Amino acid sequence: MRISFQFIQYNLGTTHPKLYFMENRDLIFIHTQENSHSIPASFCCSSKASFTNWLIGRLPGYNLIASPEMNAMQSLYFVKHGVKVTAGPVHKIMLGKYGPNKGGIIQQLNINGSAHLFINCHLDSKSPELRHSQAQKILSFASSIAIEPENILMSTKLHSSVFLNSSKQNIHCNKLVLFGDVNARLSCTELEAAQIIENAGLFVVKDKNQPLKMSNPVISEAQIYKTLRDFDELNNGLLQLKERNVIDFAPSYKLNRGQLFYQLRKPGWCDRIFFSDDVTTEKTKYYQVKVPGSDHLPVVLEGTLVV
Incomplete structure (x- = not known):
């Protein structure tokens, strides 16, 4: 069976999430970070209920089947009426001293009888080694x-008598989908990143406290992003997980036109969507949406899930 989807990853910051780009798909799954607690209040960030109600109003033809949250993180799973998806258990992991802001939410969803684990995560922003360790912890736990037995029955069609004497079986889900703020940075320095951008003629970076200004580009944006990707921390994936498309859009973090090149902090593809090999997708499109406000931009993957 083929089910269309739109997965949206967005670190909200203090921004009202203008998610008007949501499309008519069977599944619309949204993972957010920094939408409460650790940041100043705003229209939706001050209340996850406000955010949830706003989305429900935008999606009248959908059921919200699960909306797990943990501190500043929230996941929302909207399913079009008539599509067979049920929610299973949810598991949460807090990561070190950044508990209010960093961690993982693992939601089991059964899509047409096939169990999948969807992981919303927010990893450390300063240390590549710590990010790697945190990702290992989350994926090992997943x-x-x-x-759950009834979910195994749905996905494998085994006879129910197999599970009469056990509340759980040692059967694990190998279909993982992770989208979150993995905080992946460039391996070059902040200044080197700025120089790459300047040398390409894409932006003029004269003052770290001034907005980025477009110069006369001597090469295409796609070429400069390809150059920057050579320095991407997760060029080879996130442990055993891989992206379905080559990134051909701008870094989602700290490279917003009309915004400050904040403290010359390195831009990066922080917001990512990864899959395990066991998840089958078709006709995927990976892109970024230029929504002003947050220092992150939403990253979206659309396509078809084969289950």
Whole structure:
């Protein structure tokens, strides 16, 4: 069976999320970070309920089947009426001293009877080694989760008598989809990143406290992003997870036109969507949406899920 989807990853910051780009798909799944607690209040960031109600109003033809949250993170899973998806258990992991702001939410969803784990995560912003360790912790935990018996029955069509004497079986889900703020940075320095941008003629960076200004580009934006991707921390994926498309859009973090090149902090593709090999997709489109306000831009993957 083929089910169309739109997955949206967005670190809200203090921004009202103008998610008007949501499309008519069977599944619309949204993972957010920094939408409460750790940031100043705004229209929706001060209340996850306000954000949720706003989305429900935007999607009248959908059921919200799960909306797990943990501190500053929230996941929302909207399913079009008539599409067979049910929510299973949810698991949460807090990561170190950044508990209010960093962690992972793992939601089991059964899509047409096939169990999948959807992971919303927010990793450390300063240390590549710590990010790697945190990702290992989240994925190791996800790999250890035992699927509920009724969900195993749905996905494997085994006879129910197999599970009469056990509340859980040691059967694990190998279909993982992770989208979150993985805080992946460029391996070059802040100044080197700025120089790459300047040398390409894409932006003129004269003052770290001034907005980026477009110069006369001597090469295409796609070429400069390809150059920057050579320095991308996650060029080879996130541990065993891979992206379905080559990134051909601008870094989603700290490279917003008309905004400040904040403290010459390095831009990066922080907002990502990864899959395990066992998840089958078709006709995927990976892109960024230029929504002003946050120092992050939403990243979207659209396509078809084969289950």
